[in-house]
Amino acid sequence: MNSVAYKHVVSYEWERAQHLRQLRLGQLQREDVCDADFLLRAAARHHGVTMDRACPVCGQPLRLTLWVYGSSLGRRAGSARSEEEIAGMVAEGIEFTVHEVEVCPACHWNHLLTAATAYAAC
Numbered sequence: 785m786n787s788v789a790y791k792h793v794v795s796y797e798w799e800r801a802q803h804l805r806q807l808r809l810g811q812l813q814r815e816d817v818c819d820a821d822f823l824l825r826a827a828a829r830h831h832g833v834t835m836d837r838a839c840p841v842c843g844q845p846l847r848l849t850l851w852v853y854g855s856s857l858g859r860r861a862g863s864a865r866s867e868e869e870i871a872g873m874v875a876e877g878i879e880f881t882v883h884e885v886e887v888c889p890a891c892h893w894n895h896l897l898t899a900a901t902a903y904a905a906c
């Protein structure tokens with residue numbers, strides 16, 4: 785089985801920290817940042833994996849979800865996928881974008897962590 789490699793990795797940690805700072809300062813309301821919709825919450829439940837870090841808003845465990853984007857994916861674009869499914873897709877010889885999104889099932893906090901291009905490593 786091919787393994788997945790990533791290139792063009794963009795981190796969104798700065799934006800995440802900025803949103804949390806604005807929340808603390810009252811420039812953003814909790815409902816502005818804890819706005820995971822039904823699809824995102826369902827994906828976190830079914831495809832997500834529990835992360836090492838706690839929710840910055842409520843302290844509950846976060847779930848990491850992976851979302852795939854790109855015209856090479858056809859109808860699969862814009863869906864949440866497991867790492868195994870992503871490995872299967874790069875094995876087709878295509879490249880596409882993967883977003884890592886953290887989601888809190890408890891308070892619905894969610895944030896994009898990284899965006900990167902996935903491709904077959906071997």
Ligand SMILES: [Zn+2]
Pocket residue numbers: 839840841842843844888889890891892893
């Ligand atoms: Zn939370």
